[in-house]
Amino acid sequence: MKILKKIALVIFVLVLPVLLFTASISMAANNILLYKYGFARYDISRVTGIAGPELDKVAHGLIGYWNNGEKTFNITVIKNGDPFTVFNDREVQHLVDVKVLFRLVYKILLGTFIYALAFLGLTLFLWKDRWALAQGLTWGSGLSIFLMIALGIISAIDFNWLFLQFHYLSFANDLWQLNPARDYLIMIFPEGFWFDAAVFVLAFMVLLALILGFLGWRMLRKELITNRPRSL
Numbered sequence: 223m224k225i226l227k228k229i230a231l232v233i234f235v236l237v238l239p240v241l242l243f244t245a246s247i248s249m250a251a252n253n254i255l256l257y258k259y260g261f262a263r264y265d266i267s268r269v270t271g272i273a274g275p276e277l278d279k280v281a282h283g284l285i286g287y288w289n290n291g292e293k294t295f296n297i298t299v300i301k302n303g304d305p306f307t308v309f310n311d312r313e314v315q316h317l318v319d320v321k322v323l324f325r326l327v328y329k330i331l332l333g334t335f336i337y338a339l340a341f342l343g344l345t346l347f348l349w350k351d352r353w354a355l356a357q358g359l360t361w362g363s364g365l366s367i368f369l370m371i372a373l374g375i376i377s378a379i380d381f382n383w384l385f386l387q388f389h390y391l392s393f394a395n396d397l398w399q400l401n402p403a404r405d406y407l408i409m410i411f412p413e414g415f416w417f418d419a420a421v422f423v424l425a426f427m428v429l430l431a432l433i434l435g436f437l438g439w440r441m442l443r444k445e446l447i448t449n450r451p452r453s454l
Contacts, residue, residue, distance in 0.1 A: 238362030241334035257281035359438025366431035
């Protein structure tokens with residue numbers, strides 16, 4: 223039983239960063255304020271000729287698309303007083319690939335969340351081992367922060383390289399290679415937008431890790447003060 227507990231603890235420590243990372247990505251993908259912030263910061267209305275309220279329609283449409291059962295997405299807005307279909311066929315197909323990626327993130331988030339809940343239940347109610355839970359939270363949060371600091375340093379040094387590697391690893395085609403002079407998907411979401419989104423994801427993950435790490439530290443401190451027996 224002690225070996226099983228240790229294995230469960232190690233898995234939890236490794237799972238926690240994945241849980242926090244996928245939760246942060248999901249939060250960013252569905253955060254309309256992040257989209258609005260990017261539109262304002264990079265003056266997307268001027269770049270595209272699409273007014274702010276119409277850009278907001280695009281953002282709301284994409285958020286809905288990430289979460290609905292539709293296979294493809296496109297949207298018609300008003301540009302210069304006339305109806306305008308925003309994305310071309312290549313962009314529509316790339317959005318299909320992006321949706322597949324987000325759905326994978328959702329599945330990983332669900333799987334890691336279920337494991338975290340199971341570990342929580344086992345340590346608190348079956349094993350009655352708060353020390354193991356405290357260790358898991360502390361070590362898992364520490365690992366999360368370490369990984370995010372490392373990723374943040376790489377992003378600060380050469381985000382363009384990291385951005386390209388992400389696309390090479392994530393997509394099996396070249397549909398993501400768009401022309402900023404004519405393709406509205408890249409005009410609406412320039413590289414600067416994705417850098418800001420990455421900062422949001424990293425910061426949100428670190429915040430979650432700090433909260434859980436502090437909780438784990440408080441539990442460890444309490445266990446040490448009360449001198450309760452420790453199984454791990």
